[in-house]
Amino acid sequence: MNNESFGSAPVRVIVIGAGNRAQKYLEYARRFPERLRPVAVADLNGQRRRSLARAFSLPERACFARYEELLAAEIDADMVLVTTPDGVHYDPAVRAIRAGYHVLLEKPIAQRWDECLEIARLAREQGVLVGVCHVLRYHPYFTKIRQLVASGELGDIVSINHTVSVGLDRMTHSYVRGAFRRTRESNPILLAKCCHDIDFLLWLTGKRCRRLSSFGALRWFRAANAPEGSAERCIDCPVEPTCPFSARDLYYVRRDWVDNFDIPEGGTLDDAILRELRAGPYGRCVFRCDNDVADHQIVALEMEDRSTISLTMDAFTKDDFRKTCIRLTGGEIDGDERRLRVRRFRPADERLYDFSEVLGQPFHAGADLRLLEDFLQSVRDPSRPLLAGIDDALESHRVCYAAEESRMTGRTVDLRTEER
Template identity: 40%
Template sequence: MIRRDFLKSCGALAAGAAIGTPLASAAGLTDPSLPLADGPDTSLNDLTLPIRSLKPEVKRQITVIVIGCGNRGNVYSRYAEMFPDAMKVVGVSDILPDRKDRLGNRHNVAQDMRFGHFREVFACGKKLADAVLICTPDDRHYEPCMTALSLGYDVLLEKPVAQTKKECKAILAQAHKYNRIVAVCHVLRYSPYFIAMREIVRSGALGDVVSIQHMEPIQYAHMSHSYVRGNWRDSKETTPIILAKSCHDLDILRWLIDKPCKSIVADGSLTFFKAENAPAGAPAYCTDGCPVGDTCPYNAIDIYTKQKRHLGVFDLDGNRDPEVILGRLLNPRYKSYARCVFHCDNDQPDHYVSEMVFEGGVTAAFSMEAFSPWGGRRTRIMGTKGFIEGDSAQFTLWDFLTRTPKVWNKKLSDIAEYKGSGHGGGDLALARDFVEAVSWQDPARLSSTIDVSIESHVMGFAAERSRKTGRKEKVK
């Protein structure tokens, strides 16, 4: 269905055409006045844009150099294995030789195109591929991005764009100056769930959007892995958590509301993962025979060797044997993941709330929470004619006129290619759109321009200023 037809069909619905009668409980709803029927009304599935295949439509194959061969570098380069006619990895760069060679071998990269530090990629002063994928840590985005743009590369740039507002704006100016494509990895925008939600909002089925409540539940073990023990624990080395984790959410709010954010006020702090909360006798590392290990939900041995969560950082090559994982926790290269959560050098808040006002008075309340049993963003959108509530897997639309809730719950698993594409399918869908954009030299194939991506980052910097000063901050 093309977009115009879709909007038309939603408009008809909004005018009151009743489709089916849902079973309230099956839709996860509790209003006793709802009529009962056989099951949830999933007619939204037919009305929203179909889930696009990951197969790209390209003019020609594009070549890329992967800078940073860790988790994200591997995620995006998988696309080249799936669609070799569309994308080819011709270069790799990583300061860790084993990671560089593992990815280099997988893609048969020539030895002279295997680089250590990203500066080696640019040392020859000319372009060696169509694009670079910048997948280095947060404090190593600015320099390679600025250099790559000046040499004429198109860029897939991991978020956060850079560590300061000034650097973000310099990247924006550089992209304009050299007229290059920059795709910021706001992957949620590319997930079918959020695309469908936004299509419904844009159709007018909710009337005018008045406000949004949005929550990002990080999940307690994920919090301990990434923001207490792991790569993003120190806001100064990386970025404040509102950018490191939640720039996706600010971007999604900006995208759903489709108006610029004018002001923001934020609060939050690190309350729990601190030395003063350490149980008596807890050693520096969980692997040092902790006396309370059996009763601690943050026990690294349990999280990694038994629950087998977040194993991507251990370079296991698929070997999930508990003994091997324990060996990694004892190995100096990975030992920081064995640290007691109360004895880390972390400063990221474990709860963060903010309120935003957008043009026209639309408000959004956002809450990032460490202490939840599950992940998966929760969103409620309040409009003058309807309401949406979703949990990242499905969402329900309430029409105030028909009072018949309708559910969107399309399954990505129905499309084999999407298997293993993280962020609700957004990771590889972004790769597809980037490949198409570079192949056709058409940035409009991306969900967002670099300008809008920077705008949502500016919201994040304003939020952090507000959290620190206690003042409401203008977003500009």
């Protein structure tokens, strides 16, 4: 985007939730201060609030602990970035829309289907934009797959097999010990982890889902499976040296997944890690947490054109990527985020695309920043369609909630009768 297409003054953003995701999106404001300017922040965590205020020279009067107060303060701004935890999306989004701001909302939209619908309805009523942070739509690898399918050169999709390898470390960090471990405070794991995937798969097919079934459970990370003699915390545990789920090994030895530990003012990363291991949620034995989300799940979708999609969410693997196999009437596509192989049946040919350079690049390979830029352009010109707007996101959320219903009831859910 060049500066002319962007306008003369920066878009003014209010930030609600100054955590990990906000920091990612605000990289855009650091790189392009002439395009995006934070003007106020709300976060319950004083350290994070102060750090954001310092980074963008916000005055004290623009910093709030409670978003309710911030949104009642009638601050002059164009948009609100909602990057609070899943359980704190609906209320700030609704308040921001009612106050007339455009809203860029982290996924999942909310915690219930009726709340998702209400946000979309209110946005239409108020004439404001709501973007949902489905970053895969802006990621070079996933965009390439979408281009290949949309070009029609391989015919129509017949079936898709998609595997999301969550990986042991992410699983134990986020879905056993961490913020996404309980449905009530967060969401079912399919929404928390795989709503991006469902969104991507629906985006690929361009079709609606007719019916679906899902199975899955919390099979392993429960008290009954705690090894004999194991302790409440890994740091005190005699079994820890051989346990694949050790927090001491993950955080202290390998230094993985430590980015969201707040380093105490004047302290070190070691202090933060040791504090977690001794007293924080991330030091707990994986068999003794208060988690309830599934640790494996499968979903089978039948689409309106009778094509089928299967999605498998795996946690018990060292892999931490997505694999997609697409079978079309004229060819096939297989990808694992590193490599994409495209084979056409006739005239027969095979192409390979290498994404290994892209994999692991920061900001989801730049997708976070492209998503934000897309949103800013639509803020400047609200008639311009958003690539990740709320209406598309509604469809993937509808499917995820239906999958959870199927998993819990054991029934196939028919989506043909459901109204939006």
